[in-house]
Amino acid sequence: MIDLGHPLLKVLAILITLILWRRWAPASYWALIVFPRKALWLRWTWRHVASGCGLTKKRHRWWFTTVPGLVASTGVVQVKRRFQRVAVDTKPWMGLPRPVRHGFRITFHLLDGQVPDDYAKVCERLAHAWRIEAVRVVGSRPGRVTLQGITRDPLAHVAPAVPPAEPRDGWRADDLLRPVVGVLETGAAWRMDLRLIPHWMNAGATQSGKSNLINALIVGLAPQPVALVGFDLKGGVELSAYAARLTTLATTRAECLDLLSDLIAVMGARMLACRRYGVRDIWQLPDAARPIPVVVLVDELAELFLTADKAEKDQVTRTATALLRIAQLGRAFGIHLVLSGQRIGSDLGPGVTALRAQIGGRVCHRVNDPETAVMTLGDLDPDALVAARSIAPELPGVAVITGSDGRWYRARSGYVSTTAAEQAAGTYADVTPSWNQVAASGLGHELPGADTPELAA
Ligand SMILES: Nc1ncnc2c1ncn2[C@@H]1O[C@H](COP(=O)(O)OP(=O)(O)OP(=O)(O)O)[C@@H](O)[C@H]1O
DSSP states (O other): OOOTTOHHHHHHHHHHHHHHHHHHOHHHHIIIIIHHHHHHHHHHHHHHHHHHTTOOEEEEEEEEOSSHHHHGGGSSOOOOSSEEEEEEEEOOOBOOOEEETTEEEEEEEOOTTOOHHHHHHTHHHHHHHTTSSEEEEEEEETTEEEEEEESSOTTSSOOOOOOOSSTTOSOOGGGTTOOEEEEETTSSEEEOOTTTSOOEEEEOOTTSSHHHHHHHHHHHHTTSSOEEEEEETTTTTTTGGGGGGEEEEEOSHHHHHHHHHHHHHHHHHHHHHHHHHTOSSGGGSOGGGOOOOEEEEEEOTHHHHOOSSHHHHHHHHHHHHHHHHHHHHGGGGTEEEEEEESOOOGGGOHHHHHHHHHOOEEEEOOOSSHHHHHHHHTTTOHHHHHHHHTOOTTSTTEEEEEOTTSOEEEEEEOOOOHHHHHHHHHHTGGGOOOHHHHHHTTSSSSOTTTTSHHHHO
């Protein structure tokens, strides 16, 4: 007969319960079992960790001790008296760690002379010291910085993006040009905010997830009153599936050049309208007079810059100049670029380097060559480069991106199959403005002086 009260059986039952709890409800297991121990340990070791990571500062303090030799243990001064003014290492004040999904958050008070970037620079050191996957700066306000410790990669499993089921359900006015395309490593939504960062570069090796991001963008933008324009230099194989929601699609270099000229003409007309109203950009225009925003999706940017002979060189120069003009002026006039490609290196010509300087939004998926990573992220932070170079091939869709706060983040797009994106494009086909509507939108609505010859033209 088994004695159910036997201590060994009790221990076994507790162990099995813990294992099952951890497996089936990892979030509550983390918050109630693992986190309290971790939080105590973080507080207990903070002085050593802060000192090891270079976050402490020397401060002079009055120090009283009954055992003078003890003060020497700070490694600063040898004192003979019991009451002494000594230099000691001061650690930044650490708030109470708070559990979050996949980790914890802690707010620190910055010591005088410190800035949040000092913490961003030592994130990798902190992650090793705390024995966790990663540490990121997730917020700051005057005198405070909040760090998030990530205990396991939250990007390993990201829920697929679900296209809105009902037409017109898909967006709110606040979401205009701010589609959610995935999740950030911190667990927050990855919003590709075209209003804040007007142009984006989407780089990555083959099979790294570039097209998936375009699909997620199509699903996010399809319900919105925006014009989507496609440049598909892969002969249309990537974007033609979404033709129902595209205002126009160019598939050859000549077509691209014509379309770029048309976009520049539209931009010129919008410029004139803004001037007539005395405003700086289309977002300051009255709602009725605001032109339709245009999002230009370019697939395989390198194809636009490759030259085989002299005749093509002229075409490429004109294309590069047109893209650069849109990148420079497009934000104010509601024309946004999303440039995708495998190679976005300076070997494609000086046009690419100049273009990059105008593109604030960066998405760097797994890349084959360091130069594309440097080209995409190089002016962000050396740590961003390291993070991009270490994206594993088995995690397509993972990328290093610029966040709305100007910092870099690891993120992963929500999986969107071509079929789902095609379906979304079909559902919202009736939202698609024609090219004539795009060109004429916003012009002539009670425009002061609309009858002037230059505008009428
Ligand atoms: N966020 C994601 N989650 C899960 N799977 C993804 C994700 N992104 C991409 N994939 C998968 O990875 C594979 C490659 O993705 P995708 O076609 O987007 O890559 P790509 O960079 O556009 O490749 P190529 O340059 O060859 O067209 C696809 O099978 C896709 O289903």
